[in-house]
Amino acid sequence: MKKILAIETSCDETACAIINEDLAIETSVVTSQIDVHARFGGVIPEVASRMHVEQISTIIKEGLKGHSMDEITAVAYTIGPGLIGSLHIGAAAAKSLAFFFNKPLIGVHHLKGHIFVNELVDNLEYPLLALVVSGGHTELVYLKDDQSFKILGTTLDDAIGEAYDKVARIIGLEYPGGPKIDKLAKEGKAHYSLPTPKVEGYDFSFSGLKNACLQLTNRLNRQNEAVVDADLAYAFQEVALHHLLDKTLKVLKDYPVRHVLIAGGVAANSRLRELMSEHITEQKLTLPPLKYCTDNAVMIGVAAFKELKSGNFVAFDAASSSSLAIDK
Ligand code: KG4
Ligand code: ZN
Numbered sequence: 001m002k003k004i005l006a007i008e009t010s011c012d013e014t015a016c017a018i019i020n021e022d023l024a025i026e027t028s029v030v031t032s033q034i035d036v037h038a039r040f041g042g043v044i045p046e047v048a049s050r051m052h053v054e055q056i057s058t059i060i061k062e063g064l065k066g067h068s069m070d071e072i073t074a075v076a077y078t079i080g081p082g083l084i085g086s087l088h089i090g091a092a093a094a095k096s097l098a099f100f101f102n103k104p105l106i107g108v109h110h111l112k113g114h115i116f117v118n119e120l121v122d123n124l125e126y127p128l129l130a131l132v133v134s135g136g137h138t139e140l141v142y143l144k145d146d147q148s149f150k151i152l153g154t155t156l157d158d159a160i161g162e163a164y165d166k167v168a169r170i171i172g173l174e175y176p177g178g179p180k181i182d183k184l185a186k187e188g189k190a191h192y193s194l195p196t197p198k199v200e201g202y203d204f205s206f207s208g209l210k211n212a213c214l215q216l217t218n219r220l221n222r223q224n225e226a227v228v229d230a231d232l233a234y235a236f237q238e239v240a241l242h243h244l245l246d247k248t249l250k251v252l253k254d255y256p257v258r259h260v261l262i263a264g265g266v267a268a269n270s271r272l273r274e275l276m277s278e279h280i281t282e283q284k285l286t287l288p289p290l291k292y293c294t295d296n297a298v299m300i301g302v303a304a305f306k307e308l309k310s311g312n313f314v315a316f317d318a319a320s321s322s323s324l325a326i327d328k
Contacts, residue, residue, distance in 0.1 A: 001020050001021060001022075002020065002021040002073040002074075002305075002308070003018055003019070003020045003021070003026065003067075003071050003072050003073055004018070004019050004020075004072070004073060004074050004075070004076050004106070004301045004304045004305060004308065005017075005018055005060075005063065005064070005069075005072045005074075005075050005076070005097070005301075006018075006019060006075075006076040006077070006108070006297040006298070006300040006301035006304055007056075007060065007063075007075070007076070007077040007078070007090045007093055007094050007297055007300065008077070008078045008090065008110075008113070008295055008296060008297040008299070008300045009052045009056065009077075009078065009082075009086050009087065009089050009090030009093075010078045010080070010081070010082025010083065010086055010087055010090070010110045010295065011043060011048065011082055011083055011086060011135065011136070011295055012032060012033040012034065012037055012043045012048050012051075012086075012295075013030050013031065013032050013033070013294070013295040013296065014030075014031050014033075014051070014052050014055040014056055014059045014089075014090075015028075015029060015030040015031070015059065015295065015296050015297035015300075016028075016029050016059045016060050016062065016063030016064075016297050017029070017063055017296070017297035017298045017300070017301050018063060018064070018067055018072070018301070019298060019301030019302060019304075019305070021305065023119060023120060023302055023305070025120075025298055025301075026067065027062075027063050027064070027065060027066070027067065028063075028296065028297065028298050029059050029062040029063045029297075030295070030296050030297070031055055031059060033047070033048060033051045034175070034176060036051065037175055038174045038175045038176075040175075041169055041174075041175055042165065042175050043083070043135075043175075045083045045084075045085055045086070046085065048083055048085065048086045049083070049085030049086050049088070049089060052086050052089035052090070053089055056089055056090070056093050057093075060093060060097070063297070069097070069101040069103070072101070072103060073103070073104075073308070074098075074103055074104045074105070074106050074304065074308055074313075075094045075097050075098040075101075075103050075104075075105055075106070076094070076105075076106040076107075076108050076300055076301060076303075076304030076307070077090045077091055077093070077094035077095075077105075077106075077107065077108065077300070078090055078107075078108055078109075078110050078113065078300055079091065079107030079108060079109065079314065079318065079320050079321065079324060080107075080109065080110065080320050080321035080322060080323070080324030081109075081110055081111075081136070081321065081322055081323050081324045082110055082136070082320075082322060083322065084320065084321075084322040087320040087321075087322065088320055091107075091318075091320045095316055098316075099316060104308075104313045105313055105314050105315075105316065105318070106304045106307045106308060106312065106313060106314065107307075107314040107318050107320075108300045108303045108304050108307065109303070109324055109326055110295075110300075110324075111132050111137060111139070111141070111263070111264075111326050112149075112303040112306070112326065113299035113300045113302070113303045114132055114134065114263035114264045114267075114288075114299055115130045115132065115141065115143075115261065115263045115303075116146075116299065116302045116303040116306060117263070117288055117289075117292045117296075117298060117299035117302050117303075118261045118263065118286045118288050119302055120288075120289060120292065120298070120302065121286060121288070121289060122261075122284070122286040124146065124259060124261075124286075125258045125259040125284055126143055126144060126145050126146070126258065126259070127142065127143065127144050127255065127256055127257050127258060127259075128142075128143040128257065128258065128259040128260070128261065129141070129142055129143075129248070129251055129252065129255070129257045129259070129260050129261075129283075130143065130260075130261050130262070130263050131244060131248050131260070131261070131262045131263070131267075131276075132262075132263045132264050133159075133160045133161065133244065133262065133263070133264045133265070133266035133267055133272070134159065134160075134161050134263075134264030134265045134266060135159060135161035135162055135165065135176070135178075135265055136159050136161070136162070137154075137155075137159050137161075137264060138154060138155040138159045138160045138204050138206070138244075139151050139153065139154045139155075139326075140152045140153040140154075140202050140247060140248065140251055141326060141327075142251070142255060142257075146306055147306075147310065149326045149327045150327050151325075151326065151327050152202045152251055152255075153201060153202025153203045153204060153247055153251070154203060154204065155203070155204040155205065155206060156199060156203055156204065156205045157205050157206060157207035158205075158206040158207050158210060159206070160204070160206060160240060160244065160266050161176075161178055161264070161265050161266050162206070163206035163207075163209065163210050163236075163240060164176075164177050164178040164181055164240070164266065165177045165178060166210050167181065167210055167213045167232075167233075167236045168180055168181050170210075170213050170214050170217055170232075171184070171217075171227075171229045171232060171233060172229070176265075178265065178266060178268075178269065179268070181233045181236065181237060182237070182268075182269050182270055182271065184229060184230050184233040184234075185230065185233040185234040185236075185237045185238075185271065186270075187230040188228070188230035188231045188232070188233050188234025188235070189230075189231055189234060190231075190234065190235070190238070191228060191231040191234075191235070192216060192228075192231055192232055192235040193235070194209060194212045194213065194216070194235045194236060194239045195208060195209065195212055195239070196239055196242070196243065197209055197239075197243050202247050202250060202251055203247075204243060204244070204247060206240060206243075209236065209239055209240060209243075213232060213235075213236055216232070217232070237269075237271055238271075241269070241271055241272050241275055242275070244272065245275050245276070245279055248260070248276075248280075249279065252280075252282075252283065257283050258283060258284060259283055259284040259285075259286065260276070260280050260283045260284070260285050260286075261285070261286040261287075261288070262276060262286075262287060262288065263288060263293075264293065265293055265294040265295070266293075267287065267288050267293045268290050268293035268294065273287050
């Protein structure tokens with residue numbers, strides 16, 4: 001039975017997992033630095049790197065609990081994109097293990113991890129459209145097969161998760177604000193009107209919407225009127241998520257697609273999951289398990305099996321990249 005030891009350190013989660021060739025999860029450990037970054041209102045790259053250094057050995061030891069390196073076929077790690085300092089810690093750990101135990105090394109693209117983790121719950125069918133929505137990414141990725149990636153649309157400014165986190169801050173909610181807005185919006189109603197982003201083609205934009213939330217809050221404050229937080233969360237979320245949905249439906253009109261999936265931290269959003277289920281009716285739709293939407297090492301292990309099958313290994317001098325493209 002082939003097994004991959006996977007390591008993920010691209011942002012503020014330090015994670016390790018062992019996945020076998022049946023995609024069964026033998027171990028999975030994730031520690032988040034959220035509590036520390038919450039104090040600063042967002043992820044501080046230098047702090048993130050230092051915390052990965054402190055955590056990585058313990059997390060790998062935990063990930064290997066009950067297993068030995070003899071069982072491991074290959075060592076996989078996130079090679080990019082992400083915070084470069086954070087990526088380096090995972091890369092150094094993976095390379096040390098692979099070198100010492102004489103294992104092949106696999107560098108996994110972070111977004112391929114978010115996309116392929118959906119294989120835990122469904123067989124993927126091609127052509128496939130993945131809506132990748134996270135703290136650093138908003139992308140419509142078209143896959144003719146599991147080796148060909150084409151970015152059809154991307155954000156021209158903020159990523160959707162980033163917009164959630166910034167609007168949460170305006171409302172006074174702690175980082176990460178996405179899950180808190182998701183919850184708060186359920187108590188909100190259509191009261192405030194915010195502008196729908198206007199962008200050509202399949203691209204996205206969220207900074208105008210974020211600024212509109214700030215302007216509305218400032219105006220109400222000047223007028224000594226209380227902002228109804230739940231209504232603002234509701235208004236922001238409805239506009240932001242319909243923007244994602246509209247562009248997704250636009251691609252489906254223009255391209256042959258058999259399967260649609262969502263991926264990344266914002267894929268955990270309950271309203272996005274509801275909207276996708278309501279509107280994607282002609283294609284197969286997969287929503288990833290909530291547990292594996294935000295960063296984890298299981299997704300890196302699942303994606304690494306694709307690389308293992310194609311013999312895509314990396315050398316010990318492989319450089320990590322903060323802006324690694326998925327379609328090169
Ligand atoms: O995929 P991820 O863990 O890290 C990146 O690769 O960026 O995504 C983190 C992002 C954060 O911006 C967080 O606020 C957002 O995902 N997020 C959510 C929800 N859960 C996490 N946004 C909206 N609704 C949620 N339920
Ligand atoms: Zn991610």
